[in-house]
Amino acid sequence: MKIVLLGTSSAVPTLTRGLSSTALIREGDVFLFDCGEGTQVQLMRAGVRRSRIHSIFIGHLHGDHLYGIIGLLSTLHLDGREAPLNVFGPEGLRVFLNAAFRTSDLQFAFRLTIREFPRGYRGRVLDEEEFYVDALPLDHSIFCLGWRFQEKAKPGVFNxxxxxxxxxxxxxxxxxxxxxxxxxxxxxxxxxxxxVLGAPRPGKSVVYCLDTQFSERSIELADKCTALIHETTFGTDAAEMARERKHSTMEDAARVAREAAAENLIATHFSSRYDGRQLARHANAFA
Ligand SMILES: [Zn+2]
Ligand SMILES: [Zn+2]
Structure with missing residues (x-):
């Protein structure tokens, strides 16, 4: 599995950072987590094929995670896409999308499945032969889902x-x-x-926690995962602001990763108040 961070800025884009979106590429299929403004341009820059998008997961409905989806869907339509596409997200997503589709008279030739989850939802949202995706609520200023993409265990090596x-x-x-x-x-x-078979080989897992303040539920979701992608809007210099706005600091994310025994932590969703050098300093403090 390959993870491509398409946008790492919170709230507003900067000249060097786009808005939230992360692509997970597995066996050629692309799973998109959030779709902030500019995501389709970032996909092209990163060489991620939009035709291979299998599903889009929108964690919450703040604009910096959502406003790129209409443009992307419109482009997929113009591409002449035929493959079905899933969009998952919290309640309210369908109203938002349908308003845009109606206003722009956008009708798709491919099958677009929108699945919404009510406030507080937790459970399995996708279950395929080789992997599944679970969701549970994080702790943000509006209802926000965290996702766990989990490969199923493979049978042991045949002797x-x-x-x-x-x-x-x-x-x-x-x-x-x-x-x-x-x-x-x-x-x-x-x-x-x-x-005749060796021990089963455990599957890899990627957990996506954006946006949220520190939460025990993030630890639960990230339990022993291969990679935890966690928001780190602020450094420890702005811990109070992080709490007020229901965001995390670099320290919060590091704590979640440590307590969940995640193998890797990927920090993203940085406030525009920090430049690259300041971010590196904050990250190094918890490396
Ligand atoms: Zn955000
Ligand atoms: Zn948010």
Whole structure:
């Protein structure tokens, strides 16, 4: 999996930072988390193919996370897209989108599925063969969902030598064992998958927590994840402002990552009051 930060600025864009959006690329499919203004330009700059967008997840309805979606959808329509597209987000998203579609007489040839979640929602929003996506509410000034993209565990490595040793004829029986089924050999011996498979290989996970102040729920969502993408609007110099506006400091994000035992922390959503050098200083303090 590859993570591309398309926009890392909070509230307003700067000359060097776009508004919130992050692409997660897995097996060629693109999963877009938030879609601030300018996201479609950033996708082109980063070489992320918009035609491969599988789903868009909007965590909350503040403009800096949302206002780019209409332009992007309009472009997908002009591209002649045929593949279906999912858009997930909190209650109110459908009203916002439909108002724009109606006003601009925008009708799609592809199937656009909008799924809204009520305030306080927690649960599985997408469940596919190789991965799933869970959501739970964060702690922001308006209802905001955090997302966990989780690859399902893959079966352990098949031990060919062991299989031959046990006298299993190669062919479809191998496949059955790899799919977790017991098999019976011609001589009546029963072979269970654990006799030829290594330990299951855990899937990777990416957790997206924007926008939120420090919350135990972020820790729950990020439990032992491969990568935690967490907002860090402010440095410790503005901790009070962070609390007032229900945002996080670099220290809050580091605490969530530590308590959740996340393998990696990716900081984003920086206030325009900080330049690149100041951000690096804040980040280094918690590295
Ligand atoms: Zn924001
Ligand atoms: Zn916000």
């Amino acid at each position: 060919l030598e062991k299989a031959e040793e046990l006298g299993i004829p190669s062919g479809p029986l191998y496949g059955k064992l790899q799919h977790g089924e017991n098999i019976t050999l011609a001589d009546g011996h029963v072979i269970t998958p654990d006799m």
